[in-house]
């Protein structure tokens with residue numbers, strides 16, 4: 001590479017403008033530290049006239065060939081998002097020996113192995129720190145510092161938008177809709193925010209994290225997910241009364257050396273380290289018998305925060321040789337995906353029931369017959385009906401599912417049961 005590093009950038013929105021700003025503001029530091037001057041020579045956008053404060057309009061283009069067809073470009077930064085046409089464009093660039101830095105988790109979680117293979121063949125590098133947890137260097141820590149730490153669990157808050165919404169609802173009593181609108185205004189949300197609130201964004205990030213932590217190819221289709229869009233605010237409030245905090249969690253672990261991973265709303269005890277993570281911050285809790293617990297915390301979304309990870313990847317490319325062991329981030333140890341019936345969890349269960357004698361006993365006996373034990377019960381009468389909220393001890397999930405199926409069919413149960421996992425309580429199975 002020459003002293004001048006020529007960059008082509010695909011996209012110039014929230015993150016792209018942050019990248020241009022950081023590169024401009026830190027040009028002197030970068031040159032002193034790396035011996036390279038970075039020049040952004042072309043930036044692809046859709047609309048040349050859109051408002052982009054501080055961006056030199058002469059670098060803008062709407063023609064992707066001005067970047068993809070320019071052999072003098074050393075590194076392409078992809079911050080436009082979407083799986084198409086980015087998939088074909090990045091395959092082409094990597095195959096031709098142009099290194100790529102991307103923030104695109106949906107693309108990585110679908111086509112990561114194929115893109116890394118193209119990089120290996122083309123003698124280029126693919127870096128994607130910004131695709132997971134924005135400013136937190138979790139990929140670098142897993143790929144380098146903890147490469148051989150035999151991680152056996154990865155749990156975290158990996159979506160900034162939903163954490164912001166849940167924090168605002170709990171802390172400031174803001175409505176779901178208002179909190180989402182604020183997260184969009186602050187640049188945290190995806191172009192289509194249903195990816196955030198529905199859990200697809202977090203699922204993509206967990207697929208990427210699992211692939212690296214467990215040395216196994218995990219794609220987004222391997223990650224069952226649900227989001228906070230179907231949560232009811234009363235469950236957030238009741239959870240709080242019971243001493244829990246509602247979070248959208250990614251939970252992944254090795255179960256008999258198979259990979260179990262999913263994304264779902266979960267209750268965490270108020271004194272758990274993840275409970276304190278507020279606003280758009282993210283946190284990833286890594287566990288292994290070697291290092292016990294390491295938690296990485298920091299900004300999980302936002303233009304400048306994400307851009308800092310993009311710039312750090314550009315600098316890593318300048319500082320590393322193509323073909324080094326760091327390129328093998330998605331090495332395949334051949335682990336299978338764990339079957340659901342191998343898993344155990346504690347749960348929060350809310351039942352709306354008819355307020356009649358013996359209902360609580362019948363509910364308890366259905367749970368007992370399925371081998372599910374109750375830790376806490378809260379009962380409130382409301383006229384002819386009553387609300388039963390229970391925290392269930394950790395039990396095999398298949399047994400809980402069977403019990404919930406039977407409860408849902410009881411004539412005294414007047415609405416579909418609400419079941420939410422409780423995570424991190426250290427509850428022993430009963």
Ligand code: NAP
Nearest residue numbers: 011012013014015045046047079080081103104301302306
């Ligand atoms: P954004 O504000 O919507 O910006 C997207 C940019 O890409 C815009 O400049 C847009 O052009 C351009 N673009 C989109 N489709 C294009 C196409 N087909 N051809 C040419 N240009 C196209 O998005 P963002 O928030 O910066 O996010 C970018 C990427 O970073 C996404 O992959 C996202 O998941 C990821 N990310 C975002 C954050 C965050 O906090 N925002 C954090 C981590 C990762 P116009 O300006 O002309 O519309």
Ligand code: HSE
Nearest residue numbers: 159160161189190301
């Ligand atoms: N929309 C994402 C989030 C951006 O809210 O976490 C960071 O990937």
